[in-house]
Amino acid sequence: MTRPQFSSRLLATAALGALLLGAPAALLAAKENTARAEAKASAKPEIGSYGFDASGMDTTVLPGDDFYAYANGAWAKNTAIPADKSNYGMFTALADLSQKRTQEILEAAKSNPDSMIGRSYASYLDAATVEAKGLAPIEPWLAKVRSVDKAGLAKLLAEADRNGVQHFFGGYVGQDDRNPDVYIYSLYQGGIGMPDRDFYLKDGERNTKLQAAYLQHLQNVLTLAGEANAAARAQAIYDFEKQIAAVHWDKNDSSDAVKIYNKMTIAELAKAAPGFDWATFIRGVGVEEDSLLIAQPSAFTGEAKLIADAPIGVIRDLLLVRSLDSFSDVLPDAVAKEAFAFYGTALSGTPEMQERWKRAVDFTTNNMGEAVGQDYVAKYFTPETKAEMDKLVKNVIAALGDRIDNLTWMQPETKVRARAKLANFTTKIGYPDKWKDYSKLEIRADDLFGNALRANQFAHDDNISRLGGPIRRWEWAMTPMTVNAYANFSMNEIVFPAAILQPPFFDPHADPAINYGGIGAVIGHEISHHFDDQGAKYDESGKLADWWTPEDVAAFEAAGKALVAQYDAYEILPGEHLDGTFTLGENIGDLAGLTIAYDAYKKSLGGKEAPVIDGMTGDQRFFLGWAQVWRRNYREQNLSQRITTDPHSPSIQRTWVSRNLDPWYKAYGVKEGQKLYLAPEDRVRIW
Template sequence: MTLLHVSSRLLATAALGAVLMTAAPAVAKEKAAPAAAPAAKPELGMFGFDIAGMDSSVQPGDDFYAYANGTWAKNTTIPADKSNYGMFTALGDLSQQRTREILDAAKADPNSMIGRNYAAYLDGAAVEAKGLAPIQPWLAKIRTVDKPGLAVLLAEADRSGVQHFFGGFVGQDDKNPEVYIYTLFQGGIGMPDRDFYLKDNERNAKLQAAYLKHLENVLTLAGEANAAARAKAIYDFEKQIATVHWDKNDSSDATKVYNKMTIAELAAAAPGFDWATFIRGLGVNEDSLLVSQPSAFTGEAKLLAEAPIAVIRDALMVRSLDGFSGVLPEKFAQESFSFYGTALSGTPQMQERWKRAVDFTTGNLGEAVGQDYVAKYFPPQTKAAMDELVKNVLGAMGRRIDGLAWMQPATKAKAKQKLANFTTKIGYPERWKDYSKLEIKADDLFGNALRSNQFAHDDNISRLGGPIRRWEWGMTPMTVNAYANFGMNEIVFPAAILQPPFFDPHADPAINYGGIGAVIGHEISHHFDDQGAKYDETGKLADWWTPADVAEFEAAGKALIAQYDAYEVLPGEKLDGTFTLGENIGDLAGLTVAYDAYKASLGGKEAPVLGGLTGDQRFFLGWAQVWRRNYRDQNLSQRITTDPHSPSIQRTWVSRNLDPWYKAYQIKEGQKLYLAPKDRVRIW
């Protein structure tokens, strides 16, 4: 998952499919003369759904995920180079292969920037021959930095793409969205979340030992002496930093993280570090900035002031070698993967070099690659069909707002205005990023990585003082994902997700509405979830709900939190309903709104029965199919701590809150997913 501005939400997903079979339990018998499937054949099965992947031995009311996907789950092996596998990863593989074909053709052209970048990565022999020589000038700076020079060095690290003790970016000012501002956020730890350092359990104990060994191994590979003791000092320092970090729930709260300060005010609140030199070294000339977690900066500045410079140097050295491991000799890539891929996520095998080369090129030059990708793989008719679907789902959301019993009329009017102000981006940017100032060489992989990082940093900083770039995208067309951006009041759907099973123009509409329709509804609803609802129709962080609205909304949210808190995903590991609330609201609202849109699309007519399934049954199966995903236990455990999305099984189960799901499958009291009508959470 990509890190966007705190006011941007991303949708993460998964699943796979194919073929058809006979109906499973709780499906309707075919009526007199069922209408034919769509004229053009869909990619999956008879009407766009993989019936063969269902498990008819499971009752929908006991486990809807297993009913819809059980046979697929049993028969699908996670590839050795993946921590999980499902629909999103399957489409990701397809996108990667298609991009490879584009880059293989481009690498023969010396005038192709994307070709040179790709060729440089593929030339592993050249990387091995150079060894650590390309990064040595940077490591030399780290080895000789003193406390007075630390602020200058960290600014250079930021520009070079090296993560350190805090990070930042230029984004919209949440309370003045027509202006860009620089935002600082906490950093300084090498594991994904403070909980990995601070929560005592068997899983974390193993990860801590593996991470400590990783720190030692990186120092050893770099030729450093006394690596074990130095690694322990780094780990102890990071654990101190973890103690001052905000937790994930506070860090996800748009109101709590909005803290505007001048540089002088930050210096007074977090003494012990030269903030002015650091901020100016980034290229930021404005005096105001946003500090996401003020108390964390107070704590980190104190720790930096007190820590031995040798420990700070070593921490920066490891972070640099890890960050650039993919463009250094293979032993560094393998070592980084051994912790972040295997120990943390359970992935046994690193990706082949061509796959890493594709990812590296799309990471550096995504929109340059994207132009060729959409020309080849995203036909205009797909964009047009998606446009129509989005309009229908937006219309359904508007009707939902009109019908809310708990929302006050004045708030409804503002909500409708916000909906009317939405921008929808489909497929690819209308204006492509200009990479002409970026130098890419076919024989300089490390230099390409460094210059690309510097280019991205400088481009980000150049936003300051300029107009809002409403044409920009936070994802490439090849990304199998979608997102909502609160400040821009937009929803965005890259080309690569607009494929089966999410969307197939030739599939039965019920499948499309249950798949991409619910994804559209999910992203729309993010603008009205526990954080998105804090932004008004202009994208401004503002109080526009009445106290009565807020009370009703929070009560429904608490019920959804309790529902997800009860799910034990692994033995002894339950979901955090508060942390996942925004995404769970997105799933609940998205499915609800997509269902309304589907019913409206029928124009009052009854949907045909196809393959022994009613329209409503197919709609909910379309939802369940896109969430197919098998996880390695380590990856699933990590996600419980770090991913604001619930795992796929629990995402599928959100259907238990919708009355039509009960009617479609004749769900009865006593079945495991049954909720009494009064206990079904209804928000939108």
């Protein structure tokens, strides 16, 4: 991986200074290394005395009763959720910092007419021009929607796909899971405006309120589009969407890598899902190959029939609503506020929209993230951080390797394959080796809607252009400014953007226990995703394949069922429990990640005991580092929505995964009778 741009300039300047002064290069290098070592030794952690905010603890709570409250209770009590957020915690605090830093970059770029990111940012800030244009920019597209007939629907939906308008199904080009050296076009179910089929099909007071709010939203958007008789037409859209929801696969089946791998030709899809012109649609989006992956075949069968049977007026109206919703953030405030009223407030509980400058930052980073990212990493990502992360990653990978060697339930031949998979990992830290080229994207300072449309088309065309070409192993799925990390099964890689590599997750000057409990466990989480309930189905080459013995599968599934039961038992809101099956992969990631990070931490001590700092042992600090990164407060609506749609458990329950680790009991003297206590035989152990 190349160095950030700013470090290259600094190195060049340093070399030039040495030549001008005539000093021996080796002597200068030695002095520089000494200065860096002294600076590192004297530097203090950004948070607290050792990297943990002890003021956020509630020590009146026993760790064994509620470890989250013990580590984070005072923080939770004293931290308000900002009005423009549905939840607030360490991730959002860093996202705010990243957003502010990006704003500074874009403000500087705004005055340069040659800067693409500056023009993009300026176009979003120019609210007066957006209001003056009204719906005129989108009217040509809306006219197409209003006039489409059944014969022309497939062609229109292909154009909608390229324009970024959501409709009855979605498609993208990605690696073929069973042949990861080849790209293939995949289709997945769509057609509903709420996030999941359960919002339409499950009873309950909260869902009833959401259904009413969504029906009102449909009516309001039709009215904004200038349509008459909006109430009756909205009801017709809702009834149609409910029928679509009924044929959708549920979230558990849709998350199963084997179940959603269904290869078909276009002719086979047409036979399996008659009633829609699949060939025209697929060729229209730019796909020339004949092989496809269909994620949920029966849903496509059902949707094709529903589309064929539905009145064209209902289809037009649904697409009108989807069009305005899809572009709501670049249209006049009346449209933007209506979309936010449902998706922001009704669904997630967020009282206020973000300020326009924040949305302008997000708009630009969403469309040209790597163009912004080059400036971001040059200013905010240091070589020291990357070097320290490299060490941490190697230590955590080594710890998992040791775990694999010592597993009692895994067969020797499977261990060989697991070791090979571990050896084949690619780790990406901070930013891409190769930046995406946006030179073919046209951005104008006075054309916000046009910028959004062209950016969608650019992204679509870029995605489709993968077909027939080599695998782009340099590509990233997140920008450097993203506070997150991910595992890519087909690439056999783990990826850590620059923005997450800072306190409280990682601080080169913090106590190692905090770093291992924070970013170390995140590293372990992403590594272990490659061995979770879905990732374990991919071999060392990234291929979806059976490489475990039946005995391995049985042992692994038994441990998984125990973890499912543990999380099924958590009642997050009255009457609303976690779905342990849906969250299994992420829960395995947390359990395994924390386990192997602990091993890596202990190994880093070289057989010595960690010092006691502020009355806390090394093991206590390690688990506090884990708990600290999960500080988060939720609005009730957001928490309820997450139970249905988010494969991650809420932050409290993520913290509680420590109850499965024996060292946690020893560190805090957790005893039988305390609420989180599990008998040794009931503690879930997988890796």
